[in-house]
Amino acid sequence: MSTRNALLAACSVLLVGYGAALAESPNLGKPASPEVIASWDISIGPDGAGLPSGSGTPQQGQQVYLAKCVACHGEKGSGKPNDQLVGGQGSLGPGRTPIKTVGSFWPYATTLFDYVRRAMPLNEPKSLRDEDVYAVVAYILLLNGVIGENDTIDAQTLPAVQMPNRDGFVRFSRGK
Amino acid sequence: MRKNLSEPAAGNGLLDRRLFLSGTAAAIGSAAMADHASAAEALPVEPWMKTPGSPFVPYGQPSKYTSKVARVFASAPGTTGTGASRTPHHLLDGTITPNGLHFERHHNGIPDIDPEAHRLLIHGLVKRALVYTPDALMRYPMESRTAFIECAGNSGLMYQKEPAQLGVQPIHGLLSCAEWTGVRLATLLEDAGVDPRAQWILAEGADASGMSRSVPLEKAMGDALVAIYQNGEPVRPSNGYPMRLLLPGYEGNMNVKWLRRIKLTEGPTMTKDETSKYTMLQKDGKSLQFCFTQEAKSVITRPSPGLTMGAPGLYEITGLAWSGYGRIAKVEVSTDGGASWAPAALQEPVLPMAVTRFRSPWRWDGGPATLQSRATDDSGYVQPTRSKLIADRGARANYHFNGIASWAVAPGGEVSHVYA
Numbered sequence: 001m002s003t004r005n006a007l008l009a010a011c012s013v014l015l016v017g018y019g020a021a022l023a024e025s026p027n028l029g030k031p032a033s034p035e036v037i038a039s040w041d042i043s044i045g046p047d048g049a050g051l052p053s054g055s056g057t058p059q060q061g062q063q064v065y066l067a068k069c070v071a072c073h074g075e076k077g078s079g080k081p082n083d084q085l086v087g088g089q090g091s092l093g094p095g096r097t098p099i100k101t102v103g104s105f106w107p108y109a110t111t112l113f114d115y116v117r118r119a120m121p122l123n124e125p126k127s128l129r130d131e132d133v134y135a136v137v138a139y140i141l142l143l144n145g146v147i148g149e150n151d152t153i154d155a156q157t158l159p160a161v162q163m164p165n166r167d168g169f170v171r172f173s174r175g176k
Numbered sequence: 177m178r179k180n181l182s183e184p185a186a187g188n189g190l191l192d193r194r195l196f197l198s199g200t201a202a203a204i205g206s207a208a209m210a211d212h213a214s215a216a217e218a219l220p221v222e223p224w225m226k227t228p229g230s231p232f233v234p235y236g237q238p239s240k241y242t243s244k245v246a247r248v249f250a251s252a253p254g255t256t257g258t259g260a261s262r263t264p265h266h267l268l269d270g271t272i273t274p275n276g277l278h279f280e281r282h283h284n285g286i287p288d289i290d291p292e293a294h295r296l297l298i299h300g301l302v303k304r305a306l307v308y309t310p311d312a313l314m315r316y317p318m319e320s321r322t323a324f325i326e327c328a329g330n331s332g333l334m335y336q337k338e339p340a341q342l343g344v345q346p347i348h349g350l351l352s353c354a355e356w357t358g359v360r361l362a363t364l365l366e367d368a369g370v371d372p373r374a375q376w377i378l379a380e381g382a383d384a385s386g387m388s389r390s391v392p393l394e395k396a397m398g399d400a401l402v403a404i405y406q407n408g409e410p411v412r413p414s415n416g417y418p419m420r421l422l423l424p425g426y427e428g429n430m431n432v433k434w435l436r437r438i439k440l441t442e443g444p445t446m447t448k449d450e451t452s453k454y455t456m457l458q459k460d461g462k463s464l465q466f467c468f469t470q471e472a473k474s475v476i477t478r479p480s481p482g483l484t485m486g487a488p489g490l491y492e493i494t495g496l497a498w499s500g501y502g503r504i505a506k507v508e509v510s511t512d513g514g515a516s517w518a519p520a521a522l523q524e525p526v527l528p529m530a531v532t533r534f535r536s537p538w539r540w541d542g543g544p545a546t547l548q549s550r551a552t553d554d555s556g557y558v559q560p561t562r563s564k565l566i567a568d569r570g571a572r573a574n575y576h577f578n579g580i581a582s583w584a585v586a587p588g589g590e591v592s593h594v595y596a
Contacts (some may be wrong), residue, residue, distance in 0.1 A: 025366060026315050028312035028313075029368065031304050032299065040297055041437075042386070045443070045446070046444075046446040081254055082254070092457060094459055094460060094461060102452075108446045111451055114445075114448070115447070118388070125284065168462055168463055169455065169462065169463050169465040170458075
């Protein structure tokens with residue numbers, strides 16, 4: 001084997017090995033403190049990890065909904081022109097036409113806080129204060145009959161909310 | 177003795193896949209074209225042969241005569257950038273989708289990101305949280321992967337009871353394939369130091385919707401790429417400029433565009449797009465969740481609806497096949513609605529998690545025909561018929577439809593979508 005071929009062979013061994021053991025990195029990431037990260041760390045886990053302080057009631061949420069949501073989601077979450085948020089419970093059963101709403105389909109109430117805060121309203125996302133998000137989440141949960149009208153939603157109560165379709169999901173595996 | 181390639185390989189005029197390679201196609205073709213009249217007019221010397229052409233431009237554009245080679249799109253009510261655009265595969269060939277024609281799915285428009293201000297944050301269950309600038313990532317060793325991206329909702333119209341009277345683009349156009357180049361995500365995760373408790377990552381975009389999906393750490397440490405280039409040029413804004421996540425084989429929306437944040441977590445975050453969307457409602461009322469990989473699938477792109485056939489004679493049937501689980505091993509074509517099949521030629525290179533171009537010669541006798549293709553990948557999985565897929569899964573799943581599609585050719589040459 002010539003020197004050149006030996007070098008090439010050595011290189012290809014290195015390349016093959018790259019996937020398993022990573023090559024050295026230039027290490028150009030800058031360390032970031034929790035304070036630096038805070039404004040971006042907006043995702044909420046299903047256990048409520050990441051929920052901010054503050055709280056809201058369905059009554060407060062109705063005001064937020066009428067100001068910010070009703071134009072797209074209809075009166076009391078009835079839908080049109082965009083997604084229906086309320087109703088459809090019991091529509092997932094065999095042979096039925098499914099109506100997927102927060103109340104009939106969403107497995108975790110924490111997702112509602114996460115999504116409303118990051119993405120809604122569509123024309124001005126990330127504009128709602130945390131209190132407004134808690135409140136409008138409470139309103140939508142009340143409309144779906146998931147909480148009562150005297151309930152308050154906050155970092156403790158939201159992850160404890162039992163969504164009707166909580167057990168409606170199965171982990172996919174190929175061939176199933 | 178060598179087989180006569182002009183003999184049918186399957187019913188209704190399907191010929192041997194080696195025909196076009198054998199040099200006998202021209203002879204067979206002209207024999208079939210009985211009305212091959214000679215050209216009557218003298219060839220003109222056109223104006224563009226006699227005047228200087230147009231000057232240079234900084235960035236080239238397609239010919240004005242190809243303006244129909246374009247995406248079609250629809251947006252949600254009251255919005256202009258929330259929806260999807262679809263690739264015109266019936267007007268393209270080869271395997272690489274041009275950047276301006278790559279399909280798009282945006283959840284709140286295309287952000288106008290200044291790369292000087294963009295950051296990629298890696299944090300959560302890591303030894304040290306890190307922030308990268310796009311410039312910093314440019315210093316990293318890069319790799320290229322030719323990979324398809326397919327929306328989980330692609331071909332979802334085929335769950336409908338009746339066949340939508342549409343063609344390849346509106347039904348199957350949420351699929352594209354490009355060469356993506358960038359930095360292995362694993363390299364950046366190693367920079368940060370993965371905490372052994374971490375089993376998942378959350379990937380999040382910098383767009384107005386903050387698109388976010390949970391991805392198993394195993395995939396993130398495997399072939400995942402932070403893609404910076406698309407077909408050799410910076411990733412287009414519509415596909416994630418200045419950087420996107422590439423998860424070869426996984427459903428489209430997980431390949432998070434405008435990637436701004438990776439958070440390592442113990443469990444999945446249960447985002448809106450992995451609970452209320454992109455889950456498959458089964459017959460029993462339960463929904464399958466975390467259906468990441470796009471199954472083996474194929475579709476004939478030509479002939480297809482909108483491309484009316486000409487005179488009877490020799491045609492090439494061509495299309496695309498792909499599998500999120502690996503390489504395409506075989507594509508079979510039928511022109512008699514699945515009664516008989518012949519293997520198609522697979523154009524090299526046949527790459528894992530990339531589209532493969534297949535071709536089959538067909539002598540159309542002018543009569544009715546039903547064209548189908550059936551892909552098999554290198555795991556041995558065979559693309560199912562539509563009726564088998566629906567019998568197994570039901571018709572309420574919305575996503576991951578990969579059943580066999582059928583195009584009917586009428587005696588006049590018109591092509592339409594049918595269930596067969």
